[in-house]
Amino acid sequence: MASLLEAAEVYYNGLEQTLWWPVKFCTYTTATCYILSIITGNVSQVDRVWTFLPTIYTAYFALLPLWPAVSSLPLFPVTPNELSRSVAQNYSPRALLMLSLVVLWMFRLSYNTWRRGLFNLHDEDYRWAILRQRLPVWFFHFVNFTFIAIIQNIILFLLGLPTRTAALQQPSALSTSDYVLATLAIIDIVCEFISDNQQWSFQNYKHSGKINQNEWFGANIAWTPEDAKRGFVTRGLWAWSRHPNFFCEQSFWAIITLFPILAPESPQLPASPLSNPTALWPLLPSLVLCTLFYASSNFSESISLSKYPEGYRAYQQRVSMFVPFLTPVWGFLLKLQGKQDKVDQMLFSHGSAESKKTQ
Incomplete structure (x- = not known):
């Protein structure tokens, strides 16, 4: 795990700086979901946070002026010092509108996830159980690591990128x-x-x-x-x-x-x-x-x-x-x-x- 994080740290240095924190957060979230799936034998860990992660990434980009330049807490969002003053100090009305819509989306999905019981740590999406039966054990573990843990988290990260673009556009009005x-x-x-x-x-x-x-x-x-x-x-x-x-x-x-x-x-x-x-x-x-x-x-x-x-x-x-x-x-x-x-x-x-x- 240490070598993985070190490799990720090297990669962060090559990214545009508004992506540093989201990629770091995505890396830790992916590792956590995978480890929990191994410990519990339940691969619905990403399903439980699906409703929140796109909102977190969207909120980070839409609220860039809100975050401090230096974080005193692990994984707390920061605004890069090298960011242009217009972006670092001014909220984008377009990005804020997009955040409002994503929050509304989050409430709807959270409600549906809650009543389906997926917030219960013991419940697992029925499709994973069927897939587990259809695949060899070793191949299901491979799918869990590559698709369920890594690829799904990357997709959730990508959903926040349009708001990043809107935040950098800095329109004066909608x-x-x-x-x-x-x-x-x-x-x-x-x-x-x-x-x-x-x-x-x-x-x-x-x-x-x-x-x-x-x-x-x-x-x-x-x-x-x-x-x-x-x-x-x-x-x-x-x-x-x-x-x-x-x-x-x-x-x-x-x-x-x-x-x-x-x-x-x-x-x-x-x-x-x-x-x-x-x-x-x-x-x-x-x-x-x-x-x-x-x-x-x-x-x-x-x-x-x-x-x-x-x-x-x-x-x-x-x-x-x-x-x-x-x-x-x-x-x-x-x-x-x-x-x-x-x-x-x-x-x-x-x-x-x-x-x-x-x-």
């Missing part, structure tokens, strides 16, 4: 693009909240057979035995997207990434912190996250297919994986094949009115 993107981000968070609640409501009904009359707005759906028998949710936003929550999650971080890119100051984007900058590097955070969610969704769907082979395969043919606007296209293609009515009956039939009244 622009039209900021207001438009902020509105889209709020709508996105609301839709993700609704999709999470619909899934939660369905799962509760599926396991208890009872409808909760006190659901959140948008999730007060009259589930039927037909829905429970199907095994997976196909109503509400889930009739338009197989993963509306994941679609909204990817869309949110794409919107955050666009704030500095679409701003009037965009020609002043700083060079990439990597040694080989490219024109597309500002898109890296959202692109990497989309790649992760695509792979994660495919794995989740392989589990669903093993449980509901006929129904879920029909669901894949009828409903888009992410983008809701593609679902009518899939329906039209099935109609041309003469299969739409049968598939719709399988997926969207909710039982008789009498069965609904008995719930």
